[in-house]
Amino acid sequence: MLFGVEKFICKACNKPALVKFISFGKMPIANAFLTKETLEKGEFYYNLDVGFCEECKMVQLIEMPPYSKYIVPDDAGKTHYAFFSSTSKFMEKHFAEMAKEAEEKFLDENSQVLDIGSNDGILLKAFKNNKTLGIEPSDNVADVARTQGVETISKFFTEELAGKILAEKGNFKVIFSTNVLLSIIEIGSCMKGIERLLANKGVFITEDPYIPEILEKVSYDQIYDAHVWYFSLTSLSNLFERYGLEVFDAEKQWVHGGSMRVYACRKGDYPKTDRLKKYLQEEKEKDIDTIQPYLELSKKVEQSRIELKALLRKLKDEGKKIVGYAAASKGTIVQNYCDIGRETLEYISDSTPFKQGRFSPGKHIPIVSPEHFHEDNADYALLSAWNHAEEIMQKESEFLKRGGRFIVHYPTPRILEPESTNKPSNNPNSEDFPGVEIKKLNVIANGQGYLFEVVRNDDNLFSGKFGQTLVSELYPGTIKGLHKHSKQTDYTTCIKGNIKYVLVDDSQEPAKIKVLTIGEKNSILVKTPPGYWHGYMPLANEKATVLHLMDRTYNPKKPDTERKDAFAFGDVWTVRPS
Template structure:
């Protein structure tokens, strides 16, 4: 291992606990023409021995990951559409009830959440660095700024629109290594009685579920209640509430306010106590996690090779960002997986990052059902399995690898 970098939050010492080796950009689906330009990096994760923030050991330049070709859209899942509609309605009923309220969403993507806000006639602004999805938001009547959010962005928004009653981010904050400038911007833009609400994958849940594929290039940080409380305090903010969420394999919604502006919920201390009991920051827990991950890798490769040798057809379902970690860490390529089906047009006709498995429309899955389907999009398992009853009725079986490898 090379000399460890320092914590991007507090400057403390990072201790590496898992290394997934050489990995591609998880959302950079390639063509035969672009294969020679494919970018790789070392995907390893460490924990700060001072503030307990879990983070990647190496940063991938943000411009390489988030640009106009970024293929993920929030509206692609019915579960997520309903999820964002619910939080939008909650904001309208609670935080956005005053005189001419204003909400800003960081990483607003295609405007799925803000669309509900806009339809209610409330001032809103989405900030997203990927102009392709930002334009999709504009097409739905959502105000969108194509930019990376940092202090200078906050200054521009403040001058043009005034303070925000709510700043919201979903599956975005964990993507941003430069939190110093982001939090300076949030502190500046947030109204005195406003709230900054963000939700991201919960590291304690990653450990509990063994969902190691939540670790990929775009997820730079892996939050816990304890580390978020430490983070907030560094910028004159305070963690005032936490809420467990079932989406994306287990997340937490964190609510921050200016220090002293609101009374913290007792749920925070309860969640921190749970984390301590689980030992999320302990060397023993993290080393045990790394061992379980290696077991999943070995078991999954063994199963896929056995099925191939038996002449079984195996495809994968869901060309997700996190599947890049699984495929490349396990060495799963087109020799083991015939193709990956996905509903996202921007991914179809391309090859998966690093592993180079063809991505095809879901209609090809329906046209000739395989014997087995490896469910990369396991966090949408209930929704997908309900939709794909025909596969099960044809005798098909699902392969899952979280928390361990099994055939269902």
């Protein structure tokens, strides 16, 4: 059957406008890790097909497996979920910052906070001055939350449950849903419940994987049974509108391989930000509201499978020992779609005790403890939790020191080198500017001189798009900027001398300003995405040579450049005594 011909009923808007654009074939439940006993009983499989609704623009699974297949009760009737959020220290920091932002922007001491899908209480435990309530249907992780003092209801969130909570607890000023809204099958009932529980001027904050990021990274492993929806701001705006809510702000996040934090309210409660308008315009330019980019994704996914299998086959032919790292849902999808079994991966290392001693869904690869991995002499590890690559590579420094390397499949299959995992969120120079990334350039010097790599096609910060390269020499006292682009991404480094590089985000008041030094004293490459004002000047009364790489060619008839006076945001240029 040709994709794009047969139409299904969209489960978001109930219109016969859902068009299939990709099929991964029969797939097991991604987190249904098997014991020795259950290996013989057989597994549940479903058709992992994905569609795009031409009416409401929502991307979704065509077959949505019931919750009972992946939130499974034990003999005592208690349900279990295989992932504990607090196992990641980076995520703890992320949620603590999220809580702080909500406190500063939306809460007072009498406000209540609700978290839908609260897991082990990782977000709510960060609130010290407000009453909180978690909704978590999995008993095992909810029990952990309760031990930390987080009141938690072990039920699925529905309009009916919202009514009971309203009667007992009243309204909530902020309602969170982090990496959860995409998992709620009856999303209409959920939205009705949220609208009922929101207090006056209340805010619903949701943070989920962002479909344009999946398209760009070809991170198809984020598509699996527990993720039934894949949101753009366009599709979320359409969804919220049907339930009396509207999106008023949004902010890109690095978590889960690229997410969007979305702020919604009752219509008219808060003004829509320029940042939101910019994101919506970007989606329009990328044709996110059409099926075309999704059909293109289908082709890229198939090519990724071919290349990953070829890379692994080559390494095995060379006699290399390959294992898996992290028994994550993402890994289940890659292993089964790419037909990677025990003939390729001898085992999978995972730090979650619940998973150790079990077997991976579909391919039945044994899961072992990190101690086994540390004592072994594997040459390569196929990394499932690639969105935590930096944290993992810091933790597994000994593996890297002895020559071990991690393999990832996105955006194309490749071997990660230790220096190629920079993430903006963990860099103190860029964490306040989503999308801005910084790469430390390694300078190699000897008696003949020195060299340093600037950009590699396997750098995480490099999008893969090349427009042109320029070299400019600046005389002392020259200020270049301020300017910004609506479409173009800039990559900038200073190859001779030093420059002060200024970034400005004026999407909200007051404008945020970040100042960096780039050059011989601090060899870094800065990626500046569209939407940020930026400029630079030489330091120390010396000339500076600057290397620019852009992802678009310059068109003098349609210049993608907006300019401001260099002092539009005050004197950010004068070097002041410390």
